[in-house]
Structures are given as C-alpha cells and as structure tokens.
Amino acid sequence: MRDYKKLEVWKKAHLFTKQVYKDILPIMPVEERFALTNQLRRSTYSIPLNIVEGCGKNTNKDFVHYLDNALGSAHEVEYTCFLIFDIGYISKQEYDLINNGINEVKAMIISFIKYLRDEK
Numbered sequence: 001m002r003d004y005k006k007l008e009v010w011k012k013a014h015l016f017t018k019q020v021y022k023d024i025l026p027i028m029p030v031e032e033r034f035a036l037t038n039q040l041r042r043s044t045y046s047i048p049l050n051i052v053e054g055c056g057k058n059t060n061k062d063f064v065h066y067l068d069n070a071l072g073s074a075h076e077v078e079y080t081c082f083l084i085f086d087i088g089y090i091s092k093q094e095y096d097l098i099n100n101g102i103n104e105v106k107a108m109i110i111s112f113i114k115y116l117r118d119e120k
Contacts, residue, residue: 009112020041024090044073051070067116071109071110081095
C-alpha cells in the first residue's frame with residue numbers, strides 16, 4: 001500500500017480539483033447545475049479519488065487499473081471544459097488555464113502508468 005499524500009501525481013490532481021472548484025464551478029450558469037456543472041464536479045474529483053483508491057491495492061497491476069480510471073476521468077474533464085468554453089460559459093483565458101492544468105495532470109498520470117508497467 002502506498003501513501004497517496006506522498007505522490008506528486010495525487011498532489012497535482014488535488015490542486016487541479018481545487019482550481020476547478022474555485023475558478024470554474026462558481027461561474028457556471030444556474031441552469032447547468034444538474035448537468036454540466038455536476039458532471040464537471042464529479043469527473044474532476046474522480047481523478048484524485050481513483051489515485052487514492054489505487055493506493056490501497058496490493059499490486060502495481062491493480063494500481064494501474066485505477067490510474068487508468070483516473071486518466072479516463074481526466075479526459076472527461078478535458079472535454080467538458082472544452083464544451084463549456086465552446087458554448088461561451090468561460091473565457092478563452094479561463095479555458096487556457098484549466099486546459100493547461102488538466103494536460104499536466106494527464107501527462108503525470110500517463111508517466112506514472114508507464115513507470116509502474118515497466119517496473120519489475
């Protein structure tokens with residue numbers, strides 16, 4: 001078992017989640033509260049939650065499964081942010097900041113997955 005609080009990938013995913021909660025969710029229109037806002041919220045916190053859950057597994061193979069789930073959630077966040085930008089709910093500047101953040105998270109997850117798969 002791993003201590004998730006020591007993993008840089010978890011730290012980055014956690015900070016990204018806080019960024020979405022602080023900068024994006026509050027500016028979403030009320031009519032999207034049960035649709036896009038809820039979807040973005042759930043997919044965003046799913047990233048660090050899957051990392052945490054994977055840390056409780058005994059093998060790298062099992063851990064990688066949860067990292068794959070975290071990566072899937074990151075892709076979901078990436079598209080949701082693009083959609084809310086494309087329909088005009090957030091500015092280009094807000095989109096660029098959030099998009100850069102999710103791309104960093106995705107890159108870290110992918111690198112960690114590769115590392116664990118290659119570890120003997």
